[in-house]
Amino acid sequence: MNINSQLKNIITSQKVDEGFHQLFFTDENLFKLSFEAIFKKQWVFITHYSHFYDNDEFIYSLTDGYVIVKKIGDKLEASHSNNTTTCHTRIFEHLVFINLSENPYNFEEFIKPLEPYIKMHGLKKGKIAFQKDYVFNASHLATIQNFKECNHCWGGEFSHKDYLDVHGSTYCNSYGAGVGSGIESEEFNERLEKWTQDTRNKGLFVDEFSENDPNFFRVAERTPLKEGILSETRDGSYSCTSLMGDFKKLGADGGYTAVGFSPFNSFVANNEFSILFVFSPISKNKTIVTQMWVTDVEAECDIDKMIFLWDRTTLEDSQLCEMNQKGIESIAYSEGVYGSLEKSLILYQKFYLDHLQDHIRSQA
Numbered sequence: 001m002n003i004n005s006q007l008k009n010i011i012t013s014q015k016v017d018e019g020f021h022q023l024f025f026t027d028e029n030l031f032k033l034s035f036e037a038i039f040k041k042q043w044v045f046i047t048h049y050s051h052f053y054d055n056d057e058f059i060y061s062l063t064d065g066y067v068i069v070k071k072i073g074d075k076l077e078a079s080h081s082n083n084t085t086t087c088h089t090r091i092f093e094h095l096v097f098i099n100l101s102e103n104p105y106n107f108e109e110f111i112k113p114l115e116p117y118i119k120m121h122g123l124k125k126g127k128i129a130f131q132k133d134y135v136f137n138a139s140h141l142a143t144i145q146n147f148k149e150c151n152h153c154w155g156g157e158f159s160h161k162d163y164l165d166v167h168g169s170t171y172c173n174s175y176g177a178g179v180g181s182g183i184e185s186e187e188f189n190e191r192l193e194k195w196t197q198d199t200r201n202k203g204l205f206v207d208e209f210s211e212n213d214p215n216f217f218r219v220a221e222r223t224p225l226k227e228g229i230l231s232e233t234r235d236g237s238y239s240c241t242s243l244m245g246d247f248k249k250l251g252a253d254g255g256y257t258a259v260g261f262s263p264f265n266s267f268v269a270n271n272e273f274s275i276l277f278v279f280s281p282i283s284k285n286k287t288i289v290t291q292m293w294v295t296d297v298e299a300e301c302d303i304d305k306m307i308f309l310w311d312r313t314t315l316e317d318s319q320l321c322e323m324n325q326k327g328i329e330s331i332a333y334s335e336g337v338y339g340s341l342e343k344s345l346i347l348y349q350k351f352y353l354d355h356l357q358d359h360i361r362s363q364a
Helices: 005-013 028-037 049-053 107-119 140-146 161-167 169-175 186-201 245-250 303-329 343-363
Strands: 044-048 057-062 065-072 075-080 088-092 095-099 126-136 208-210 219-224 255-262 265-269 273-283 286-296
Touching (some): 005 028, 028 343, 044 049, 044 065, 044 126, 044 255, 044 273, 049 095, 049 126, 065 095, 107 208, 107 219, 140 286, 186 219
Antiparallel strands (some): 044 095, 208 219, 219 255
């Protein structure tokens, strides 16, 4: 695709520590460019293998058509509705990944640093207990940015009060959007240090990972939930009759695992269920956020109790993102400087801009 000189100048002149120029959120050509330069080159999981226990195929809709994944014998085969688009497939711990680039990044290199965070949750012995699509009438950039910062969690009509009740303010301030995303908290660091030692004494994995490869945008950590909270439910108590993975064998640790595979996937998990997030760019002002709650295959669950926290949080986020999109589209829109609770936005912005520029150079 052709990118005119105006858009090229906007991309090259954009500062990483200031808000994006308005056209990044509203221009059709910039939307298409970001889809080609970033989405198609990342490994993105689109479902959990348990979907195929009762179904022979899975259809994943995108801006340029759809991907269909078919179960043929013991294997999965994927193809794009546009026959000129390549579709690669990998399965890791029952997460079904696709990649739409001609020469994808090495999957083993991509997944290696994230392996221990995922394996401990026993997804291979899990099932999708509940799934929901959330339609965000906002650009994928505005939607993803919202999930990369926690400044909006505080105050106002769309603050995440229920999320704060489960995780606590010190976690949200310092780790809410990933390792090093906020303000250092001595109080939380002391709790984290004690919990880490207690958890390792039980034989359970604890660590942190920050990105070190410019091809990817990954992050992972394990941290404690708020004191007295066992799970991400309405009241912090369990919603399922069974824990998952290593916790089923070694016991609960009151912990929380958060993993970002790319800008288009997140994984959050407590001891009894995991939630898989897929951020799908549909158009320049529409994004679908799919959430799958995965439990132990044998567990019976109180679904309403289990989904309450993240269903409520995501509905709040969708309203906030749609309001943000309307503000961005306004003639009054102007960029601001990122604050101390928006460090992840700077990292994401650098990743985004670097990949756009690399793609433009490769097409020259």
